[in-house]
Amino acid sequence: MSPVLAGADRAAALASLSGWVERDGGTALSRDFVFRDFAEAFAFMTRVAFAAERLDHHPNWSNSWNRVEITLTTHESGGLTERDLSLAHEIDRVAK
Ligand SMILES: C[C@H](O)[C@H](O)[C@H]1CNC2=NC(N)=NC(=O)C2=N1
Numbered sequence: 001m002s003p004v005l006a007g008a009d010r011a012a013a014l015a016s017l018s019g020w021v022e023r024d025g026g027t028a029l030s031r032d033f034v035f036r037d038f039a040e041a042f043a044f045m046t047r048v049a050f051a052a053e054r055l056d057h058h059p060n061w062s063n064s065w066n067r068v069e070i071t072l073t074t075h076e077s078g079g080l081t082e083r084d085l086s087l088a089h090e091i092d093r094v095a096k
Contacts, residue, residue: 004079028073047094
C-alpha cells in the first residue's frame with residue numbers, strides 16, 4: 001500500500017503541479033478541464049483511461065458536454081500518495 005504523502009514530501013509533490021486544488025480535507029486533488037466540444041472532452045477521457053490502466057490508478061471523474069471534472073485520491077491509502085501525483089502529471093500531459 002502506498003504511503004500517504006506528508007510534510008516536505010507532500011509540499012514538494014504539490015508544488016510540482018499547477019492547476020490542481022486540494023479537496024476533501026487534503027485527501028484529494030481536483031482539476032476541471034474544458035474542451036471545444038464533447039468529442040474533444042471524450043477523446044481526452046479516453047487518453048486518461050488508458051493512462052489510468054497503465055498506472056493501475058484511476059480517477060473519480062464526471063463529464064458534462066465539454067467539461068471534465070477530475071478528482072484524485074488513493075482509496076486504499078485514504079489520502080494523497082505518489083500514485084495520485086503520477087496520474088495528475090500524466091493527465092496534464094494528455095490534456096494538451
Ligand atoms: C486492485 C487494484 O490494483 C487496486 O484496486 C487499485 C486500482 N486503482 C486505484 N485507483 C485509486 N485512485 N486508488 C486506489 O486505491 C486504486 N487501487
